[in-house]
Amino acid sequence: MKIILSILLAFTALFAAKAVEVGERFEDSQKCKACHLHIVKDWEKSWHAKSHYESDEYFKATIDYVSRKTRKSLNSVKVQCATCHNPRISVTSTGIDYEIMAVMELDKDSKVNQALKSDAIDEGINCVVCHNIDKIHSDKDESFRGINRVEWTKSGTMTGPYDDAMSPYHKVEHRDFMDNNSDQLCFVCHANDRAVKGLVFTDMQSEYKKSDKGCVDCHMGPKTMGVAATLKLDNGKAKKREIRSHGFAGGHVASMWEDALNINARQKGNDIVVSISNPQPHNIPSGFGSRELLLEMVFKKGHQDIGNKSISLTRTYTSKRDKPTIPHLAVKASEDLSIPANGKKILKVSNEAGATSVEIKLYYRLVNDEVRSILKLKDPIWSDKSFIASKTLKLK
Ligand code: HEC
Ligand code: HEC
Ligand code: HEC
Ligand code: HEC
Ligand code: HEC
Structure with a gap:
């Protein structure tokens, strides 16, 4: 011993x-x-x-x-x-x-x-x-x-x-x-x-598609003229500098989500084919396990709602006893449904009979239902939906 x-x-x-x-x-x-x-x-x-x-x-x-x-x-x-x-x-x-x-x-x-x-x-x-x-x-x-x-x-x-x-x-x-x-x-x-x-369960480095923009360009914003320090050392004035913001805005800031992804849709036979594309150089979601994209579809006949569909794009995790668990205790993860960096994902959803149009909305959530309930998270920020994009398609 x-x-x-x-x-x-x-x-x-x-x-x-x-x-x-x-x-x-x-x-x-x-x-x-x-x-x-x-x-x-x-x-x-x-x-x-x-x-x-x-x-x-x-x-x-x-x-x-x-x-x-x-x-x-x-x-x-x-x-x-x-x-x-x-x-x-x-x-x-x-x-x-x-x-x-x-x-x-x-x-x-x-x-x-x-x-x-x-x-x-x-x-x-x-x-x-x-x-x-x-x-x-x-x-x-x-x-x-x-x-x-x-x-x-x-x-x-x-x-x-x-x-x-x-x-x-x-x-x-x-x-x-x-x-x-x-x-x-x-x-x-x-x-x-x-x-x-x-x-x-997350690896931004391996999925990263290097481009002319770095992490700081998007998460600390563009360089602007300002001062790095307010101390008046430059002939009685603070020195002018190119600086960035230190806000590191990301997934927790709802306004950052608008247009982070694009959606497109077309009708093909009895299906609606939805394409979600990601112009960003890392996958989305990606920062942490159990983040979620929600695709919500409302089918209409004229002005009347005749059906809803909600599709969750997230990952779930299982423990060594094969029970649902949180990312940190997982030995296995479900299929990766994130939208790849600079890539897209195509989903086929069956049409609702009689519908004349469909309204498609895409949202982001910080924590999926499973992990939120395992951990009993209370603050509404974990379940709030941040709006990303929407599309309305007329149907034949
Ligand atoms: C008494 C004033 C003062 C205090 C207090 C101070 N700094 Fe500075 N700091 C400066 C000045 C002046 C500069 C140079 C600015 C310039 O050249 O534009 C600077 C520059 C910097 C830079 C940029 C360095 C570079 O080479 O790019 C960093 C980073 C920094 N400070 C961090 C800190 C941190 C962290 C603290 C607190 C622990 C701190 N400073 C406290 C005055 C101060
Ligand atoms: C997560 C890492 C990180 C943290 C935390 C951080 N900084 Fe920075 N900081 C950076 C990076 C990266 C840059 C360079 C940005 C550029 O010019 O591309 C920078 C730039 C600066 C500069 C140069 C002027 C500017 O704004 O670009 C100063 C001064 C500075 N930081 C001070 C601070 C102080 C004070 C704090 C704490 C309140 C802090 N930083 C916290 C990463 C960080
Ligand atoms: C020392 C480790 C460390 C470094 C270095 C670091 N981060 Fe972070 N970052 C974290 C952690 C940990 C969190 C999550 C904190 C939390 O949510 O409690 C985080 C959160 C963030 C978020 C918020 C994510 C969200 O979903 O809201 C952004 C954006 C971010 N970091 C960007 C950056 C960028 C850009 C750099 C490089 C300039 C950087 N970080 C460097 C550890 C780090
Ligand atoms: C071209 C712009 C761009 C670049 C470059 C970029 N990001 Fe992002 N990132 C985004 C957008 C847009 C989102 C989604 C909205 C948001 O959270 O800001 C995002 C989301 C995130 C999130 C939250 C992801 C999630 O799924 O919850 C983290 C963490 C993050 N980025 C970190 C990084 C780091 C680290 C780098 C560099 C390795 C980086 N980003 C490079 C645009 C960018
Ligand atoms: C390899 C570095 C690393 C280690 C080690 C690490 N984390 Fe993190 N963690 C991060 C980064 C980076 C983020 C931010 C990702 C984002 O927000 O998208 C994060 C985010 C999180 C979040 C999400 C927070 C939020 O506000 O949404 C939780 C929960 C978390 N970590 C728990 C843990 C726990 C518990 C441990 C230890 C068992 C741990 N982490 C160890 C890097 C790390």
């Missing part, structure tokens, strides 16, 4: 990522407000700022469920998820030793519990996650993500897109992955998301 335990500990130490402490002057976004207030305000609205157990109902419910079903301590699961969700955590893995302490309730003053309570992580993915990345190991195995894919700068050195910036508050260094190669920065976490048992 002793030998096994020490081999296990050595193993976790070997693969554990190196945490670098963030000094108090840089730890949270409050410290950046004096000179980057506009950026902090944008970021506060983003879901990067909500990536924490206490800030995102879906994330919390998933952690609770994984802990219960795997009989692992809640804190060990939190540390595991912190790899991408809270990467400035000071403890990067937990071993058998911690599990034993947790069961015996001797973990109160442990490093793990301290790390999870620290202010360094309660802002989720904040400024010093992205801007303290020194190196990205894109050569590492696909499964190394988040903390395990990066090295941190020394506390107080901010990496950024400019090569001529100067700041009295912190050191600055230019990095390619903040500038013309920023997809690599996003792929540190937005790739190879996998279940506890290894099933990869």
Whole structure:
């Protein structure tokens, strides 16, 4: 037992990522407000700022469920998820030793519990996650993500897109992955998301069709003229710069969905052939498992509704006991029904007898019915439908 335990500990130490402490002057976004207030305000609205157990109902419910079903301590699961969700955590893995302490309730003053309570992580993915990345190991195995894919700068050195910036508050260094190669920065976490048992349920990197636009062009918006810092260092004025928004708007922002996909339809014999095309360079849905597209069709005779059809394009997941489960506990996933990057999907739906027209509407939902009910999610945002596109077809 002793030998096994020490081999296990050595193993976790070997693969554990190196945490670098963030000094108090840089730890949270409050410290950046004096000179980057506009950026902090944008970021506060983003879901990067909500990536924490206490800030995102879906994330919390998933952690609770994984802990219960795997009989692992809640804190060990939190540390595991912190790899991408809270990467400035000071403890990067937990071993058998911690599990034993947790069961015996001797973990109160442990490093793990301290790390999870620290202010360094309660802002989720904040400024010093992205801007303290020194190196990205894109050569590492696909499964190394988040903390395990990066090295941190020394506390107080901010990496950024400019090569001529100067700041009295912190050191600055230019990095390619903040500038013309920023997809690599996003792929540190937005790739190879996998279940506890290894099933990869989302992988934006492998499906990505590289184009002239990068992730930042669409999710941080186009470059506009403004200021990076409001400090008046340039002959008594703030320096003019090309900047982007830090809002990272995505699936949670309903207005982003309008026209994200296109639909077309035609009648062929007794069928309506619906084609959904995706002009975006990644699949949709794709960001996380259990996202859903809903195709709703209303058949009409004149002005009267004579029938409805609703088709769900989503993925469902099954556990090793073959029961419905959440992505993180899955060993198997149903067929991938997402619309491929720069591609399309064609659906055939049978016509309703006597119909003279059909109204087709496409929506997006953050969580499908199955996972929403397993996790008992309450906030309406998880079931609200975001409108994408519609089409009306006259029938013969
Ligand atoms: C998810 C990663 C990420 C987070 C979190 C993040 N940034 Fe950035 N930031 C970037 C990227 C990428 C750019 C470069 C954008 C470009 O020019 O293409 C950037 C650019 C900047 C710039 C240069 C000016 C500009 O707006 O383009 C400043 C200053 C900056 N960030 C400060 C901050 C501060 C302060 C925070 C916290 C409130 C923050 N960033 C959070 C990724 C991030
Ligand atoms: C006292 C003012 C001040 C504070 C506080 C401050 N910064 Fe800056 N920062 C600046 C100035 C000035 C620049 C350079 C702006 C320019 O050259 O256009 C800058 C530039 C940056 C850049 C871009 C660097 C590059 O090379 O592209 C990043 C990223 C950044 N700051 C992040 C932060 C973060 C994160 C915090 C909070 C932990 C912070 N700053 C706090 C003044 C400040
Ligand atoms: C350190 C890991 C990490 C990095 C680096 C990162 N992200 Fe994220 N991102 C996340 C996590 C985790 C979430 C989800 C947080 C939540 O919902 O609680 C997220 C959420 C998002 C969302 C919102 C998705 C939605 O459905 O609403 C967008 C958009 C996004 N990220 C874009 C980017 C872009 C663009 C980059 C690169 C400039 C980037 N991210 C870099 C981890 C990361
Ligand atoms: C040409 C524009 C474009 C580019 C480039 C792009 N996206 Fe998107 N992305 C979209 C649109 C449009 C949506 C759907 C509406 C929304 O969520 O913003 C979307 C959705 C998302 C979502 C939510 C997906 C879901 O199914 O829930 C995430 C996460 C995301 N993108 C991340 C990324 C990352 C990371 C990159 C770079 C690897 C990237 N995007 C590149 C346009 C783009
Ligand atoms: C490989 C990096 C990575 C790891 C490790 C990871 N996540 Fe995530 N997670 C992400 C990214 C990136 C997103 C954002 C995708 C999006 O919103 O489309 C995300 C989104 C989520 C969401 C959706 C949140 C929302 O608001 O819609 C949940 C729930 C979630 N993760 C749970 C977990 C749990 C629980 C763990 C640990 C067992 C975990 N994640 C580990 C990268 C990761």
